[in-house]
Amino acid sequence: MNIEEIEMISESNAPWMSHLELMDRAVASRDPDGAIRAWRDAYAAAVGDGWQGLVEVASACVRIGEIPGFRKACEAKARQTYWTALFRARQERSVEGLYQVAAAFETLGARAMAEECLRIAESFTAEGSDSEAAG
Amino acid sequence: MERLDGAMRARSRAMDAIVLLAIALLIALAIVEVLASRASAGGPSAKNVAAPWAPHIGRVDQALAQKNFSAAVRAWGDAYGAALGSRRWEGMIEVGDAYLRIGDGLAYRRAFVAKAREAYLAALFRARHQRSLEGVLRAAEAFAALGDRQVVAQCLTIAKDLAGRDPKAQALVQAQASRFSDPSITAGTLRIEP
Numbered sequence: 001m002n003i004e005e006i007e008m009i010s011e012s013n014a015p016w017m018s019h020l021e022l023m024d025r026a027v028a029s030r031d032p033d034g035a036i037r038a039w040r041d042a043y044a045a046a047v048g049d050g051w052q053g054l055v056e057v058a059s060a061c062v063r064i065g066e067i068p069g070f071r072k073a074c075e076a077k078a079r080q081t082y083w084t085a086l087f088r089a090r091q092e093r094s095v096e097g098l099y100q101v102a103a104a105f106e107t108l109g110a111r112a113m114a115e116e117c118l119r120i121a122e123s124f125t126a127e128g129s130d131s132e133a134a135g
Numbered sequence: 136m137e138r139l140d141g142a143m144r145a146r147s148r149a150m151d152a153i154v155l156l157a158i159a160l161l162i163a164l165a166i167v168e169v170l171a172s173r174a175s176a177g178g179p180s181a182k183n184v185a186a187p188w189a190p191h192i193g194r195v196d197q198a199l200a201q202k203n204f205s206a207a208v209r210a211w212g213d214a215y216g217a218a219l220g221s222r223r224w225e226g227m228i229e230v231g232d233a234y235l236r237i238g239d240g241l242a243y244r245r246a247f248v249a250k251a252r253e254a255y256l257a258a259l260f261r262a263r264h265q266r267s268l269e270g271v272l273r274a275a276e277a278f279a280a281l282g283d284r285q286v287v288a289q290c291l292t293i294a295k296d297l298a299g300r301d302p303k304a305q306a307l308v309q310a311q312a313s314r315f316s317d318p319s320i321t322a323g324t325l326r327i328e329p
Contacts, residue, residue, distance in 0.1 A: 056249055096243040099208050103234065103250060106212030114212060118205040125204075 016045040016053050020060045027063055035064045043081065051097040054085035055104055062108075079108055086117055095121045095128075188217040188226040195233045199240045207237050215254075224270035227258035228277055248281060255281075259290060268297045268304055272311050279315050287315050 019042035026034030039061055046053030058081035065074035082104050089097030102117035191214035198206035211233055218226025231254030238247025255277040262270025275290035291312050298304035 052246055059250065059253060095204075096241050096246055099204055099237070099241065100246055100250070102205075102208045103211060103215075103237075106208070107215055107250075109216070111212065114208070118208060122205050 014046075014053060014056070015049070016042040016057055019045060020057070023060060024063065027066055030067055032064070032067050032070060035067065039064060047084070050092060051085045051089040051094060051101065054081055054088060055097075055100050058082045058085060058104065075108060079105075079110060079113075082108070082110075083113070086113075086120075089117075090120055093124055095124050098124070186225065186229075187221055188214045188229060191217055192229050192233050195237065199236060202240070204237065204241060207240065211237060218254075222261065224258040224261040224265065224267060224274070227254045227261065228270075228273050231255045231258065231277060252278075252281060252283070259286075259293075263293055263297075266297055268294055268307070271297060272307070275311060275315065284315075291315070 019038050023035050023038035023042060026032075026038055039057070042057050042060065046057045058078045061074050061078040061081060063074075065071035065078075082101055085104075086098070086101045089101055098117045098121035102114040102121070105111070105114040105117060191210050194210035195207050195214060198204070198210055211230070214226075214233060215230050218230045231251040234247055234251045234254065235244060238244040238251075241247075255274055258277070259271065259274035262274055271290055271294045275287050275294065278284075278286040278290060291308065294308045294311070295305075298308045
């Protein structure tokens with residue numbers, strides 16, 4: 001095993017992980033078609049799940065951007081997927097999920113989107129404190 | 136006579152040039168000395184240049200102490216940007232560690248492991264690229280703390296390669312390898328030493 005293959009090591013058995021492992025192999029062998037195909041399969045497996053799978057799949061998309069010429073398109077796709085994850089986290093009222101998505105947007109330099117996530121998380125936290133105080 | 140005058144003028148100009156050069160050299164040495172003394176004094180500005188992510192990591196920890204998770208994530212974003220821009224492995228290790236601390240603060244560590252792992256991987260790639268044995272071993276520590284033993288094994292292979300024939304470096308790698316193979320060490324108990 002060489003260092004480029006380390007990203008493929010995963011002990012998670014989430015349904016999208018096997019696709020992401022294939023994707024990482026394709027990225028390591030500079031095969032964009034294979035990488036995109038595997039990423040789409042991972043997305044399909046994750047989209048029916050919660051925000052967490054979407055965050056993992058979106059982060060993986062950024063890795064396809066390591067293939068020369070794909071960075072911009074992959075970052076745009078990752079951003080869209082984080083956006084979907086944001087809606088999912090909001091729907092699930094998951095403050096943890098919102099913080100995760102905020103941090104993910106930060107890694108893409110999308111500060112305005114990160115702020116939006118944090119604003120929603122803060123509103124949920126405040127609502128939680130209010131209901132606790134009322135209870 | 137004219138030739139003698141000409142030669143004396145030329146010598147005088149050369150002497151002037153030497154004196155000017157010596158003065159310039161003295162001024163340059165004085166500047167270097169002042170900068171060196173500032174750096175060794177460890178003033179905040181010198182420290183920040185050395186680790187531009189550090190002040191932001193400090194803000195992460197301050198925010199966590201106040202249970203202000205939004206502020207912690209904002210500061211983490213700044214730390215990530217600074218670490219990424221520095222192109223140094225140390226920053227990515229610290230960013231990964233800080234991310235786990237945010238997860239711990241939220242009592243939701245598991246979900247935060249994936250991104251911390253990404254930061255550690257970036258640190259490992261940078262350390263290998265810079266041929267930094269210390270960096271590779273620090274990354275190994277971080278992966279060991281996550282219980283990621285396969286990647287730890289890979290880190291040790293890289294570390295052995297970097298150690299080459301240097302007996303001190305080899306001993307260091309061997310010592311770390313023994314620590315990681317110690318069955319009494321379980322995930323999450325390893326700590327990065329200062």
